[in-house]
Amino acid sequence: MFIKQLSIFVQNEPGRLSEIAGVIAGAGVDIRALSIADTTNFGILRLIVDKPTEAMEALGKLGLTVKLTEVIAVEVNDRPGEFAGALRVLGDAGVVVEYIYAFLSRSPGKACVILRVDDNEKAEGILQNAGIVTLRERDLYAV
Amino acid sequence: MFTPEIESAERERLREIQSERLKKTVRRAYENIGFYKKLFDESGVSPYDVKSIDDIENLPFTTKEDLRDNYPFGLFAVPKDELIRIHASSGTTGKQTVVGYTKHDIDIWSESAARAIAAAGGTKNDLIHISYGYGLFTGGLGLHYGAEKLGAVALPVSSGNTNRQVQLMRDFGSDILCCTPSYAMYIGETMKELGISPDSLPLRAGIFGAEPWTEGMRGEIEKLLGIKAYDIYGLSEIAGPGVSYDCECQNHLHVNEDYFYPEIIDMDTGKPAGDGVYGELVFTCIGKEALPLIRYRTRDISALFRGKCACGRTTVRMAKPKGRCDDMLIIRGVNVFPSQVEHVLTKMGYGGNYLIVVERKNNLDQMEVKVEITEDLLTDTVRGIEKAGKNLENALASFLGIHAKVTLAEPKSLPRSEGKAKRVIDNRKLI
Numbered sequence: 001m002f003i004k005q006l007s008i009f010v011q012n013e014p015g016r017l018s019e020i021a022g023v024i025a026g027a028g029v030d031i032r033a034l035s036i037a038d039t040t041n042f043g044i045l046r047l048i049v050d051k052p053t054e055a056m057e058a059l060g061k062l063g064l065t066v067k068l069t070e071v072i073a074v075e076v077n078d079r080p081g082e083f084a085g086a087l088r089v090l091g092d093a094g095v096v097v098e099y100i101y102a103f104l105s106r107s108p109g110k111a112c113v114i115l116r117v118d119d120n121e122k123a124e125g126i127l128q129n130a131g132i133v134t135l136r137e138r139d140l141y142a143v
Numbered sequence: 144m145f146t147p148e149i150e151s152a153e154r155e156r157l158r159e160i161q162s163e164r165l166k167k168t169v170r171r172a173y174e175n176i177g178f179y180k181k182l183f184d185e186s187g188v189s190p191y192d193v194k195s196i197d198d199i200e201n202l203p204f205t206t207k208e209d210l211r212d213n214y215p216f217g218l219f220a221v222p223k224d225e226l227i228r229i230h231a232s233s234g235t236t237g238k239q240t241v242v243g244y245t246k247h248d249i250d251i252w253s254e255s256a257a258r259a260i261a262a263a264g265g266t267k268n269d270l271i272h273i274s275y276g277y278g279l280f281t282g283g284l285g286l287h288y289g290a291e292k293l294g295a296v297a298l299p300v301s302s303g304n305t306n307r308q309v310q311l312m313r314d315f316g317s318d319i320l321c322c323t324p325s326y327a328m329y330i331g332e333t334m335k336e337l338g339i340s341p342d343s344l345p346l347r348a349g350i351f352g353a354e355p356w357t358e359g360m361r362g363e364i365e366k367l368l369g370i371k372a373y374d375i376y377g378l379s380e381i382a383g384p385g386v387s388y389d390c391e392c393q394n395h396l397h398v399n400e401d402y403f404y405p406e407i408i409d410m411d412t413g414k415p416a417g418d419g420v421y422g423e424l425v426f427t428c429i430g431k432e433a434l435p436l437i438r439y440r441t442r443d444i445s446a447l448f449r450g451k452c453a454c455g456r457t458t459v460r461m462a463k464p465k466g467r468c469d470d471m472l473i474i475r476g477v478n479v480f481p482s483q484v485e486h487v488l489t490k491m492g493y494g495g496n497y498l499i500v501v502e503r504k505n506n507l508d509q510m511e512v513k514v515e516i517t518e519d520l521l522t523d524t525v526r527g528i529e530k531a532g533k534n535l536e537n538a539l540a541s542f543l544g545i546h547a548k549v550t551l552a553e554p555k556s557l558p559r560s561e562g563k564a565k566r567v568i569d570n571r572k573l574i
Contacts, residue, residue: 007523009516011553037525041550046523061336063555065516069523098524116523 001136002070002120004052008045009065012038020045020064027051027058032140033114035101046101048073048114050141071116072123073135078104078111086113089130095123112140145261145293146254149401150456157457160401162195164429169193169202172435175220178213179437199404199427200415204438207240210380215241221433231279232379239279242379243433249288251430252382255399256289256375259388262397262454263348263373265319267294272317272346274308274326275353276562277301281383282353286321286375289385302326302561305333313344320349324356324364324372325564328495331367332555341369350375352384354563355466355482359489361393374463380439381426387461392453395460402430405461406438407447410468421446423468424461442468444480472501472567474508477545481566487542488514491535496557496564499547503571510547512539515554 010016017036024031024047033048049055052068059066076082083102090097096118105112112135117123124134144150149157172179173190183190186203193202210218219226227246231239244252265271271290275282283301290297298317300308308330311317320327327349334341349368352375364372376396377384386403387396398405407422408415416422424445428436443464451457466480473479481499488497498513512535520531532549539547558565 005523007521009521009528009551009553011556039525039529042528042553044523044525044528063336063553065518065521065554067518067521067523098526 002124003048003073003114003135003137003140005069005071005114005116006047006049006052006055006059007067007069008047008059010036010043010045012040012042017045020059020062023058023062024049024055027054029055029058030141033101033103033112035099035114037099048140069116070120071114072120072127073140074113074115074127075105075107075110075133075135075139076113078109083111083113086127086130086132089126089132090115090117090123093122093126095119095126144456145258150258150397150458152457154457157401158196161404161429164401165196165199165404165427166193168427168429168431168435169437171220171432172437176218176435178209178218196404199406199438202427202438204413204425204440205436206440207380207442210240211238214238216243218436219243219433220435221245226433228284230281230284230379230383232281240380242281245432248382248431248433251402252285252385253288253292255377255382255402256285256385257292258399259350259373259375259385260286260289260293260295260319262388262390263319263350263371264391265290265293265295265348269318270296270298270315272298272300272308272312272315272320274300274302274320274322274330275384280562281377281379282321282323282562285377285383285385286350305330305561306337309334309337309339312346313339316345318345318347320346320368320370321375322349322351323353323560323563324351324360325354325495325560326562327351327364327368327372328360329559329561331364332559334368341367344369346370348373350388352376355464355470355480356495357482357485357489358463359486360495363489363495376461376464378441378443380434380436381428381441382431386426390452390454390456394452395448395462397452397456397458397460398447400458402428404429405447405459407445408440410444416446418447418449421462421465424464444468444471470567472499472510472569474501474510474545477543479510479543479545483543484512484539484547485566487535487538488512491538492519493517493535496559497566498557499567501567501569501571508571510545511550512547513550513552513557515557516551517554 030050037044098116102113169190228244277283373389377386387398404427406425410423424441424443446462448460500511
């Protein structure tokens with residue numbers, strides 16, 4: 001299964017991110033991974049959290065618009081060449097990668113990579129055929 | 144209809160009323176107001192030559208400047224003991240525009256507003272929730288007296304304290320909401336935030352005016368509040384809200400032409416424009432005693448349409464004003480009305496809250512449109528959002544004929560208004 005990611009449109013304004021983070025904290029939601037795409041006028045904050053529904057509700061109350069997207073999470077060995085290998089199988093199959101962010105797993109010697117691709121089903125099949133582990137939500141939240 | 148004998152009268156009957164009232168009004172103005180005596184004498188027009196409503200085209204115009212020059216009471220035709228009320232409109236520059244009413248004036252204004260409420264489906268059994276400001280502004284008291292004249296229940300909430308507005312609406316069961324269209328949007332958003340579904344409220348109609356708004360905005364409000372939205376038009380110089388109003392057909396606004404006689408003129412030449420042609424809207428107060436303005440140039444851009452409406456009314460209809468001539472921005476030589484920007488925004492799926500900022504950089508006008516991103520237009524990729532902005536820029540350019548930079552803002556980040564919305568910030572320093 002795919003992983004739910006929250007995307008939030010954020011105006012470039014001092015203090016805005018801390019406000020958003022505060023609201024998420026206040027709802028008792030744990031952030032598992034995040035990335036920010038920054039442009040001159042705005043940013044998009046992308047979050048993987050352990051309770052997406054609660055987070056969306058809390059953010060909605062702050063007046064924020066949140067987009068829910070499904071992404072793929074893969075677990076690779078934290079070793080040179082592992083990440084490159086995963087990307088190669090996707091590239092060879094013609095899967096378009098929109099963006100990526102990664103973080104170290106709590107399992108020793110493992111890293112997690114979040115992938116936003118144009119075709120989730122296709123990408124997952126290819127990764128699994130190549131023997132690459134894709135994570136389910138509960139795996140990720142337990143990380 | 145509140146007054147079917149007028150609203151659906153034979154045209155010939157209306158003409159008789161208008162001719163009779165115009166004759167009286169012109170004489171009253173000439174004989175009681177120094178300004179009009181001078182104006183008529185100088186333009187070589189005798190008020191005693193006016194025989195029918197057709198002669199109106201020979202009469203001189205009155206402008207907002209004339210009201211300011213005669214500040215505060217110089218254009219009143221009656222002594223103070225006959226006045227019972229004074230209103231004033233917020234002059235954006237300098238002096239306010241001051242208007243006075245006799246008992247009779249308040250009566251006809253109330254009747255006009257009552258016709259508007261009735262046309263929006265209001266009856267004696269309805270609770271009319273009035274969120275226009277009460278005070279010198281004519282909005283609050285205008286609808287209030289209209290509601291009372293109709294025999295409905297007036298709820299004078301005035302503007303502000305939006306959470307309480309929603310609470311009263313729910314607890315009291317308001318049937319019809321009256322406020323500015325921008326405040327209606329604000330109330331709708333607040334309702335959503337409070338988790339109150341419009342379906343759970345008896346509210347079924349809204350009467351919105353005091354600022355120009357588009358059909359797109361009407362759709363937004365109707366969707367957000369789950370009601371039918373009726374336009375009401377008016378200006379304090381002529382009376383206040385109720386000069387004209389929407390019926391259930393929402394096909395241009397019926398003018399209370401037995402009291403406020405409308406004309407459309409070419410803005411530059413002052414010559415009458417044909418039916419259906421847009422130009423400056425001009426009113427003559429043919430029923431008023433205290434301030435019988437003759438051919439008052441409203442600065443509003445509209446058009447007139449004749450012919451019986453499907454609702455049965457025979458009164459002339461005016462197009463939803465496109466905006467005031469004063470709101471018109473001239474950007475790199477192109478005329479731009481905020482309402483045109485609003486039209487494009489709502490068509491492209493954005494909400495009705497926006498801000499136009501105009502700057503002059505290196506002697507070149509730059510127009511920026513700030514608008515809030517919506518849930519539907521939000522994507523998780525920069526490319527997606529930039530594409531949405533670009534699409535909007537293209538749509539604006541093709542509709543307005545000039546390029547405008549689009550800045551997408553966070554939802555609910557642009558200022559909300561409890562009264563008339565401020566849509567334009569013009570930072571150009573003209574030397």
